[in-house]
Each structure stands twice: as structure tokens, then as C-alpha cells.
Amino acid sequence: MKKTSLIALLALLSATAKAEEEPTLLALNVWTGPEITVSGKKGDLLNKIAGKESEVLNPSQMSVYKIINMMPSVSQQSVDPYGLADTVNYHEAFRFRGVEATAGGVPATTANVEGLPVTGRPGGGATIYDLENMENVAVYSGVMPANVGLGIADVGGKIDMEIKRPESEFGVAFKQSIGSHNFSRTYLRVDTGDLGSGLKAFVSGSTSYAEKWKGYGASNRNNLMFGLTEQFSDKVKLEAFATWSKGNIHPYRALSYAQIQDLDSAYDTDYSNDPTAYDYYGYNKNEFEDWMVMANLEIKTGEKSKLNVKPYYWSDKGYYMETITLPNGSPNIRRWDIDHDLKGILAEYTTTVGNVDLDFGYLYHTQKRPGPPNSWKNYTLSGNTLVFSKWAILSNDSSHELHEPFIEAKYRVGDWTLEGGVKYVNYALPSILTYTTTAGDVSYDEAMESATLVPFKSAESTKTFSRLFPDARLTRMIGNNTSLHLAYGESYVTHVDIYPYYISQAALNTVIPFEELWDKRAMEISRNVELGMKITGNTWSISPTIYYSKHSNKQAVLYDTDLDATYPMNSADATGYGFELEGEYKPSSKLKCYGSFSWNRFSFDQAIYSDATGSLIDVKGMQVPDAPEFMAKGLVSYTVGDVTISPVVRYMSSRYGDVQHTQKIDGTTLFDLDLTWSRPIAGLRNVDCSLSFINLFDTKYVSMISASDYKTLKTSYQPGAPFTVVASVAIHY
Template identity: 65%
Template structure:
């Protein structure tokens, strides 16, 4: 089967004008409809107390934010496609963005996101930081991280550092975990329609229909969204379509079945990354992107990705008593597509096509009960996930003068092996007077896949991945790890909380978490000659892979008054086998090493204040230190001086604030976010200045007869058009060096939402 390379063609001027006119017309029609209903109805309508379905942000570091934002959570994420933007005001969470709408916020195939300085999915970890309904049902690389419309999410739980045994299930939970809960079908029939337009020809249409309770006890919903936007610089665009459906049925008072299905397809042109020298001229970086010459490696059409995803999950709940129940949750996710990108090789630039066709599946079983004053949660999860990562198929191409791609050989041909995880766990919560004790234990048995590299001599472009393996190519032993590699360990968690009256509580926690990095493989393949010349095989490097363990401790308090709350936290974490990407002069290669210890410590402060019934204020501050506690030795025992240096891309100080001022039917919400200095390398040779960004949201909401609610909002992001560096990739497969992206510029977005 021939490999198809898609060359993007630009939309005609008239086509774009027509599309823009249709979007604007739709927005005006929705606005006019809402206004007409408002004029013909009095304020004392039966629907006046209705509030739209909004995300509730909760969890260890989200309780205060929940009270402040309520339905204004959309202020932080107007496009409703990025969970990371929705929680970005919480302390110690650092999220960077090159795309104002969250469509193209990917750095080295992962999200640019950190908990307390820890980048949870760095190092080629084939997982995301987000679970859904407690299930690790999305993966990386590929298109899995943004396949959910947040209108279909009711709750977001955030865990940082210490987390219960039942939370953070999956291939990694170091740093923290985000868990999203799906918004269930409504009891009554309803329709939600939203239309958004914005800068750079942005358009998003979202429609959800709830059936209400049907015959018996069955309810369902179905939603669809379509999103498109041009890049804010250069050529190219992004398109995304999404479909989700859910059905819940109660077969008796004791048996309930819930099923959910999601389909998503994205086609995205990426932004051009820059070296440290290039990003030093920020004004130029804001104007420079991939070009329009198809005969150049710098052509925007050679830098894109396209993925189609399917997700299915179910929850069978069986009540076995007044205080006990069994939940069985099977799940499945598939992801198919490709990355096309310009890369640097020892022989010059090439265009690489990374074909991805993988899936994951598993089942979670839980038994919850109450024994005396103790709530028990016993469970077991089985999870298997096909590669990539690390990669299984890379093809390289050269660019001809006529603007075509010419096959230049296979870069990687490897077996389609799988990660496998078995995790039994138990969590118990004991209540005794003013005390609450939570203790848990989970046993993680994680098996890394075998990595078999095949020689590709004589295998041409017109051979698919499956057909190439069917040719029974010879094994390249030097570049292979023929056996699987397993890790197994117990991970405890313990939290003691003391309630001092109704307004004060204090807690102390300890817990351990884990992650395993697999990105050493593409680094070895891309620098094969250097390793070969020094007699270093891939098996040598693979055998030295270790599971990174984080041991976390924190003490926190919570004070509440009649119109205020404040929550300070002090934490400390110790990381064993921490990974860093370093240059090894003995081998003359840059690659990840995980043979060092690191520590993190800091202070977090979260507060809210409501001086008036119509005025709410929220603020958070965090000081996060995360650094190696020793110098690092390379594989050839050369010493690299990194002790005490803050890890790359981790700001030491974060400060964030939001005010929501309601004046009649209008709400004015300014937002401020400050991030301090970061570094692009562990030796601190590449310094990135801190930045302060301001956003503003203006929303008009009114309940009215015929419509339960009409919401009209205007969102202004980066209102002072600040030029700054956003995403930093210190583990870049394309250049094997650190790369940088400028941040999203001033952006305007308008939305009308009708709820019926």
C-alpha cells in the first residue's frame, strides 16, 4: 500500500469570505433570538433561577476555585476544548500555550503542563495527565488529549502530590493527576446550542440534545461540535470535529448501566519552533512561521498532523447493600493518524512521516462499602496499551525542487509491542470525632514492551508498516531490546485531617507516585553512529532505565469566614531516578539520562474573598523549587554540574488572580497570570524572562420564557498583546535540542449560547 502524503491547498479568498459570513450570520441570529425572547418576557419568569451546566473544579487544590468561579469557569477556557486552560488559576499549575484556542498546544507530542515544577508526561511517557471517570482512557503520542468537549464535563478533580490509591491510575501519576467526570443525561428534555467566532477566522459550533427520561428509566444525550481557526501567523489552519453520546439505564433499584462513546477528528497545522538564538528576537518570532514554497523544507504543508480517535467506556453499577456497591468499568480507545514534520539529521533536513495506529483497553473493578466508621474502596485495574510510544514507524523524505516529497528511507521500523499494567489497590477513610484518617496502598506491576528494531534495506516507500513486517526483515540486534522490562512496587498514601471547629482544618499527608520514561529509543536511533562508534548498544541504555519514584509530603490548613477563605500549603518531594536530557561529550550525543535524585519543595497560597454579594475575588500564589540534589554522571561517567539548578521550563514563582463583578445581568471578569523566569536547559545557559498576562471576559446572562438561559460573552485574551515565550521543549525529537514557541497574541472571541 502506497504512503499518501497530503499537500495542503489554501482556501480561496471567496471561500473564506463566505464561511466568515455564515458564522457571523449564525451568531447574529442566535443573539437576535435571545434578545427577542428577553423583550417579550418579564424578569419574574419561572426559569429565573436556572443556571447553565458548568464545570465544577474541585479536588485537593480546587475547592476554593470552585466557589469563586462557579459558572464563570468558562472565563478561563472560552473555547471549551482544553482542560488545562480551565484549571490554570490553581496554584503550582503551569500551563503554556502557543494557540489561544488550545487546538495546537502540543510540544514534542505532549501537553505543556507542570504540577509543582514536574512535567508529568515528559520523556516520551505514553500517557496523559488526564483520566476520565477514573480511567486512563487517553494516550500519547497522537490525538487523544483533546477529544472531549468540556460542555460534556461536569466536574474536574485535581490531585497534586499526594493522592488517594484509587486516583491517578494508569502508566504514570508523578506530579499529579486530573480526573474529569462526564456530564450525565438530564432528567428533562433539553437543547444547548452555542456559536462562537473570534480572531484568526475562529469558528466553533456546539450542539447538545438531552432526551430526558424516556420509557422506563433510560436517559440519553448526543452532542456534536465543529471547530476551525487559522493560525495567528503564517499559513495553515486547524480543524476539529467531535461527537459524543451517552445512555444511562436503571434496570432495577440496584442495577445501573452507563455507556459513553466519543469520536473526534483533528487536522492541524503546527507552529514553527525556534532555537534559543532565534527566540531572542521575539518580535521577529511573532512574525515568522513556516513558508509557502512547497519546494522548501520550511513549507507549512510539510508540518501538520491528522488524527481520528474513538473512545468507548461503560460503568455497570450493582448495589450489594445499603452502603456497598460494585462498579465494573471496561474501556477502549483507538487513535490513528500521522505527524508530518521538518526534522534535522546528520545529513541535513528531512521531512519525517510518523504513522500512528495504536489502541488501549482495560477494565477497572471496584468494590465500595462502609464498615463501622470506615469507608473502604477496593479495586483492581488491568490496562494494556500498544506502542507508540516509543515510535514504531518513521519514514524520511527529501523535498524536490518541484515541491514533491521523495522517499529517502525508513528511519525506524520496529515491532508493535504493548505496555501492560496490573494494579490492585485499597483505600480506607476513617472518621472519628474531629479527626479523619485516609490510608491507601496500591501495587503497581508495569511491564515495558520489547523494542525490536528491524533492518530496512530494500524496503521501499510503497510498503505499508504491516506489509514491511510481513517481509520478515532481519533484526538489528545492536539497536534492539529483545525482552520486556518489568517494574513492580507498592505505593502508599496517608492523610490525617483535624477539624478545629467549623472554620479551621489542618492536614498532613504522605504519598508516593511513579513514572517511566521511554524516549531513549528515538534518541538512540537518531544518533546511531555516535553510539555505535563508542560501542554502546541500545540494550545497554535500556537496561539502565529506571522507574522514577516521587515521595511526597505536605502540610496544609484551611481557614474560612463568612465571606472569605484562605488555604496555605507547604510541601516537599523527593524524586529518585529523575531524568534529564543532557549532552554527553564522551559519546558526542544528546540523550536522556535518569540516574540522579531531585527534590521539590514550595509554598502554595489560595484565597477567596467576597466583599459584596455581587463581587467575588480569587487569588493564588506559589513558590516552587524543583532541582537535582546531585551532579549527574553520563553513561561514560563524565560529570555534569547540575546540582541545585531549577529544572528546565519550571517557573519558580506563579501568581494568579481573578475578579468576578456582577452588575445586573452582566458579569465583568478580569484575569491576571504571572510566571517568573524559566530556563530552557538544565545548565541554565538559556534563560527565558518571566511574563504577566491579562485577560478580560464580559458576559450577559438572562433567564427567559422559551429559553432557560441565554448567555452572550466577549472574551479578550492577552489584552495588552504581550510578547513572551510560551512553550519550551527540552526533549525535542525533531532537533534533539531545546526548542521554543512564542505565546498566543491578543485574541478576541464572542459566543452566544442558548439553553432550551
């Protein structure tokens, strides 16, 4: 879309705006939900602006990470302005307080839905959900209650999305968006209203498409969702939801540190359109189809008690195809076929005994590999034809298994509130059996029919971790406007990416039995403490927090001098600490302001081995890669008649792409702007016309950094999305 036509549209919207009702920032009448409430772990400041912010920063409405990136200590990086192709090393570029919660080798995301871990990596991930269908997004970082953050990992933090239930009255929501780089998105939701006997339902669908802003290729995603609720009686309710999603993605080419030094060139460098070249864009793509179903049976067993039973299932099928560099420096094309699913059930009982609120629960969860990967096929090129080379990985079809009972309690007395609980994590890693085969370019099942087990490269027994994870929180109200809290909690993660490192390096897989390394896997444990305050005035509120964390068994990619090989081990300790500040100011119904600031330090506690020199390097106290030390963010929303003007600013300090701080990435400041005209028209509940400018001044900067990428065993970089404009019309009937 040309800038001139967009400016003309802006002028038209401004000229036609008429004064009538004054929408508040808390309820902008944005029909997407009608707005998504984003609630922090300590307060609800961001929910005042998140309804509109979710569209300003996330036009595709499919990246939950873009919604929350205004919160303090949240570092979310992006190469795609629409969030359609935002992955690095098979996961989102995202950090809580400097901690990379979804690093490569963690077969989970930070996002749960309705408290259930129905997203995963590698594969379709958390982008299979249209965020218009979400009512609330709760964000937890550091200390978390035992009854949230359930699943395979919760280190750093957790996001929980709550589905918007069917409306009590018939309604239709429609939205059409267009934008730069041939972006288009259509969304439609129909709510049936009450059909009698307490039955309500909705169905929604969306289709999104965008060409890459540089290079060749495009990405599109189609989503469908269905939900129903049935109120059988005052005591029994059943809810069920189903989601289908299919995405075809052309990612952006990862660049080296040398390439990213010339930003002008980096903004033009991408995959080629030459099918005889290894870097052809057609050899670098991924496609996934996802299904998700979940239910919630709620039974009220008393005036203050109820039982919830939530079964769930998620299926993810597809592939990654990408250009790789072998350890010997030769290029190959790799196809990683993925066919995995997860399923489980959460049973939760809540009740009140005296002044104590109790929450008992039990999660059973099983999740098939990958990760780690169970098959890789490598290809070479002959002219413009892919020629099968070998099965780089062929292993068994096995599963992760998790048992997670928990209890959380809350007790109030006077101005004091004491909360605490514990969850027991019993987590079994999958067995891994490695095979060789003489089969050629055939399916996984066909290859396994002629496969031969390689015991030396296998771990026949599972590896199980069992541990209690406590949490405690003490809150004191001081008067009517101030609260003070002190909290402690522990979290966990287990990395499984040692397997592809092992298989890819002969120095490892011909010398050390894999089971020996698999048995040395350790669960990374984070112990977190924080002290926070919230002060509220008539037109303002402010929430400062200080925190401290200790990580044991932290994974680090180590270089073994005796083997001349690189592999990750859980043998490091790390320390994190920092300061966060959130503030809100609303002097009138027309003007609302939100801001956040964070200072985050996260570093190793000792020296580690370098993968470059083979010698011990002193990195104690040095900030980990891709973790900005300072971030500041702000949003102002000003309403004139029916027009709301919302500028956004985000500052991020410098980062490093390596642990030795030799690859420095400069800090950057980005500006966005949203203009929305909103009012009811001709019997419609509401009509919104929006114009959003992302990276308003077309700033060139480095966004995503992959410092643990086992495709090349080197750090890779991506430039940030350029100036982008999105126009949309939304109708809610």
C-alpha cells in the same frame, strides 16, 4: 474579526442589558455543564469560578489544561489561544509544582476520564472531549489517594474528568462562537430526558476551526459524543459513553533561543508557503482520528456498599509530518504513522465497616506502542516533490501492560480523619525488535513483510517494574471553620524515549546493544509530603500549603564523553519544595474574588554531564528548565443586573530553557477579560451572550518551552498567543 466591529458588539451587549435576577458566581447559569466544577486536591475554592473561567481561558472548550491553570503551582503554557494546536514534543506544555508530568517519552497524559486512563500520547491526547460534556474536573497534585491517578504514570499530579450524565428532562443546548483568526465553533447537545424504565440518553457534536495567528495553515476538530444510562432497578444501573473525534492540525514552528530574543520577529516567524523549501507548512501537520467507548455497571450490594465494573477501549490513528534536523545537520521531512489503541477494565468495590470507609479496586490496562515509536519514514525534497529516503525506524508492534490493585480507607473519630491506602503497580514495558527493510515508500505492514531483524538494536524481553505505592493523610478539624492536614504519598513514571535517541545516533546503535540500555530503565519515584490548612470565614476562605518532595531515578538527558552521544538515563535525583496559597472572597452575591499564589522550587541534587561540552556541570540546586519559581493568579467577577464582568490576571516569573541557566526567559503578566449578559428569554432556560478578550494588552512573551525535544536534541521555544477576541451566543432550552 476586526477590533472595531467587536467593540461595537460590546457596546450593543452593554446597552441591551436589563436588570432582573442576580446570578451568583457559584451558578452563573453558564449552560456549559451548566458549569464545570473544578475541585482541588485539598479544597474546592476554584469550583466557585470555574464555570465561567472555563470559557474565559478556553474558548474552544477542548483543553482541560486551560481550565485548571488558575490553580496554584499549575504552569500551563500555550501558543494557540484556542488550544487546538497546543503541543510541544508531542505533549501538552504543562507542569505540576515544577514537575513535567507529561514529558516526551511518557505514553500517557495527566488526564483520566471517570477514573480511567482513556487518553494517551503521542496522538489525539486529551483534546478529543468537549468540555461542555464534563460535569466536574478534579485536580490532584503531590499526594494522591491510591484509588485515583490510575494508569501508566501519576508523577506530579493527575486530572480526572467526570462526564455530565443525561438530564432527566428533555433539553437542547446550542452554542455558536466566533473570534479572531477566523475562529468559529458550533456545539449542540440534545438530552432525551427520561424515556421510561429509567432510560436516559444524550448526543452531542461540535465543529471547531481556527486559522493560525501567524504563518500559514489552520486547525480544525470535529467531535461527537453519545451517552446513556439505564436504571434497571434500585440496585442495578448501567452507563455507557462513546466519543469520536477527528482533528487536522497545523502546528506553529518551534524557534531557537537566538530567534526568540527578538520577540517582534518571533511573532512573525513561522513555516513558509514555499513547497520547494523544507520548512513548508504543508510538510508540518498532523491528523488523528480517535474512538473511545466506556461503560459502568453499578451494582449495590448493600445499603453502604456497591460494585462498579468499568471496561474501556480507545483507538487512535493518524500521523505526524514534520521538518526535522538530522544529527549531521541535514534537513529531512519525517512522517510518523501512528495506529495504536488501549483497553482495560477497572473493578472497584466500596463499602463501610463500622466507622471505616473502604475502597478496593483492580485495574488491568494494556496499551499498544507508540511510544516509543515503531515507525518513522524520512523524505528529502526534489523541487516540490517528497522523495522517500529511508525507514528511519521500523520495529515490532508491541504493548505496555499494567496490573494495578489498590485499597484506600477512611476512618473518622471526633475531630480527626485518617485516610490511607496503597496500590501495587506491576508495569511491563513492551519488547522492542528493530528491523531493516529494502522496501520503499510502502505501508508499515508491507515493509514488515520483507524486514530483517537486527538483534543488536533489539530488546526481545520485556522490562517489568513492581512496587507498592502508599499514601496517608491525617486531618484535624479545629472548631467549625479551620482544618489542618498532613499527608504523605508516593507516585511514579517511566520514560521510554531512549529508543528514538538510540536509533538516531550511530555512536550508540553501533556500539552498545539496545537491550543493555533498555534493561537499565528505572521507574522514577516521587516521595511527597505536605502540610496544609483551610480557614473559612463568613465571606472568605484561605488555604495555605507547604510541600516537600524527593525524586529518585529522575530522567536526565546525559552526554556520554566516550561515545560522543546524547541519551536519557534514569540516574539523577531531584528535590522539590514550595508554598501554595488559595483564597476566596465574596462580600456579596454581586462580587466574588479568587486568587492563588505559588512558590515552586524543583532542582537536581547533583551535577550531570553537559550535552554541549561533554564535561560534568554543577547544576545542583538550580531550577529545572521551563519551571517558573513564582506564579500569582487572580479573577474577579462583578455582576450588574444581567451583565457579569470578569477580569483575569496571571503572573509568571522568569524561567530558563536549559539546565545551566544560560537561556533565560523573562517573566510576564497577562490580562484577560470576559463580559457576559445572561438571562432566561421567551421560554428558554437561559441565553448567554459573551465577549472574551484574551491577552487584553497584546503582551509579547515566550510561552512554550521544549527542553527535551529529540527532534533536534536542542531546546525550542514558542511565543505566546497574541490579543484574541471571542464572541459567543449560548442557548439552553
